[in-house]
Amino acid sequence: MTRLTPEQLQARNKRNLAIAGALVVFIVLVFGVTVLNLKRNLDARAEAIAEGRPVGYAG
Amino acid sequence: MTETAPQPAISMAQPEDFFQLLKPRVMSLVIFTAVTGLVVAGGDIDWISAAIAILCIAVGAGAAGALNMALEGETDALMRRTRGRPVAAGRVNKNDAMTFGVILSIFSVMLLGMTTNWLAGGLLLLTIVYYAAFYTLLLKRRTPQNIVIGGAAGALPPVIGWAAATGQAPWQAWLLFLIIFLWTPPHSWALALYSAGDYARAGIPMMPVARGAKSTRLQILIYTLVFVPVAIAPGLTGMGGLLYLAVSVLGGFGFLFLAIRLFRSRAGDQPDKAEAVGREAALYDVRAEAKPARNLFAFSILYLMALFAALLVESVAAIPGL
Numbered sequence: 001m002t003r004l005t006p007e008q009l010q011a012r013n014k015r016n017l018a019i020a021g022a023l024v025v026f027i028v029l030v031f032g033v034t035v036l037n038l039k040r041n042l043d044a045r046a047e048a049i050a051e052g053r054p055v056g057y058a059g
Numbered sequence: 060m061t062e063t064a065p066q067p068a069i070s071m072a073q074p075e076d077f078f079q080l081l082k083p084r085v086m087s088l089v090i091f092t093a094v095t096g097l098v099v100a101g102g103d104i105d106w107i108s109a110a111i112a113i114l115c116i117a118v119g120a121g122a123a124g125a126l127n128m129a130l131e132g133e134t135d136a137l138m139r140r141t142r143g144r145p146v147a148a149g150r151v152n153k154n155d156a157m158t159f160g161v162i163l164s165i166f167s168v169m170l171l172g173m174t175t176n177w178l179a180g181g182l183l184l185l186t187i188v189y190y191a192a193f194y195t196l197l198l199k200r201r202t203p204q205n206i207v208i209g210g211a212a213g214a215l216p217p218v219i220g221w222a223a224a225t226g227q228a229p230w231q232a233w234l235l236f237l238i239i240f241l242w243t244p245p246h247s248w249a250l251a252l253y254s255a256g257d258y259a260r261a262g263i264p265m266m267p268v269a270r271g272a273k274s275t276r277l278q279i280l281i282y283t284l285v286f287v288p289v290a291i292a293p294g295l296t297g298m299g300g301l302l303y304l305a306v307s308v309l310g311g312f313g314f315l316f317l318a319i320r321l322f323r324s325r326a327g328d329q330p331d332k333a334e335a336v337g338r339e340a341a342l343y344d345v346r347a348e349a350k351p352a353r354n355l356f357a358f359s360i361l362y363l364m365a366l367f368a369a370l371l372v373e374s375v376a377a378i379p380g381l
Contacts, residue, residue, distance in 0.1 A: 002069065004069060007071065008069050008070075008071060011070065011071045011072065011073055012070075014073055014074055015070075015072065015073070015074060015077075017074075018074035018077070026166060026170075029111060029114075029170060030170065030173075032107065032111070033108075033111065033170065033173050033174045036105070036107060036108060036174070037173070
């Protein structure tokens with residue numbers, strides 16, 4: 001098994017932290033986009049009901 | 060062909076190296092033109108979706124840059140302008156750069172499609188494939204028209220921004236595309252005139268290498284004569300206002316003046332002194348004969364930024380409530 005030097009360990013830890021940060025940002029973005037899309041569809045549904053139009057799936 | 064610098068068995072790459080793979084300088088221009096397209100389009104996109112769309116376009120463009128660096132590592136190592144790039148310098152493994160580029164491409168396209176619409180997502184995918192596969196693998200080494208055809212990838216961001224905002228890509232969006240598309244040859248060839256030695260060493264048939272400096276100077280002038288009226292066009296079609304018209308006309312005359320001066324100069328006739336000794340020279344550090352080329356290169360960046368800034372300012376000023 002290869003034993004890493006302190007420099008290699010430090011570089012790997014920094015990369016791991018960067019990947020973790022990027023994944024958290026990505027998850028937050030996907031969650032935010034999902035909530036936005038749900039809100040848009042709910043608004044469209046409410047508008048359709050208010051105008052007496054048939055309610056269907058958006059898109 | 061020269062290999063890239065030897066790479067340690069265990070990666071010492073830092074997060075900053077991966078950030079450099081995204082070509083942050085190119086990315087900043089992509090962000091700027093995409094924001095302009097998005098704002099000028101004037102759709103009813105909310106600001107959160109707009110911000111995510113711009114992030115996706117920036118990351119997608121960065122992914123294309125990472126794929127380009129992964130594929131071009133050996134060539135980059137031969138040129139002084141690019142030999143410090145992470146793959147060329149051996150700081151990042153080629154396969155790691157490729158994986159990084161592919162993953163970011165998938166994530167950015169998917170997220171843009173989910174957030175806005177699939178026209179924008181499809182155009183971003185087209186941009187990445189066009190740049191990484193069509194330009195880098197096919198065009199770059201085969202024809203001196205490489206950057207003319209390949210320039211389409213760099214010209215697409217405002218169209219993607221427009222599509223993200225409205226779900227459509229009307230002629231106004233393609234006019235912005237055309238401005239960047241026609242701007243690319245004089246801009247890139249001006250740089251190539253004083254970097255020809257680099258390109259020749261790397262075996263890339265840039266125009267000064269393939270057809271000579273005199274022909275390149277003439278083609279720069281011809282492209283400028285076509286580009287400047289197109290750059291002024293938004294001011295005459297109602298897309299831009301008085302500010303845009305003033306900036307485009309005044310800057311256009313400046314561009315034309317510098318292109319004529321370059322045409323009458325001897326820029327590129329002799330290899331640059333900095334190249335002869337092979338030192339790391341800055342982009343703007345050139346010998347006296349090459350200064351007209353350097354001046355046009357620098358001014359071209361300024362002019363493009365000014366054109367899009369004028370459009371952006373006018374569009375923002377026209378937003379109700381601002």
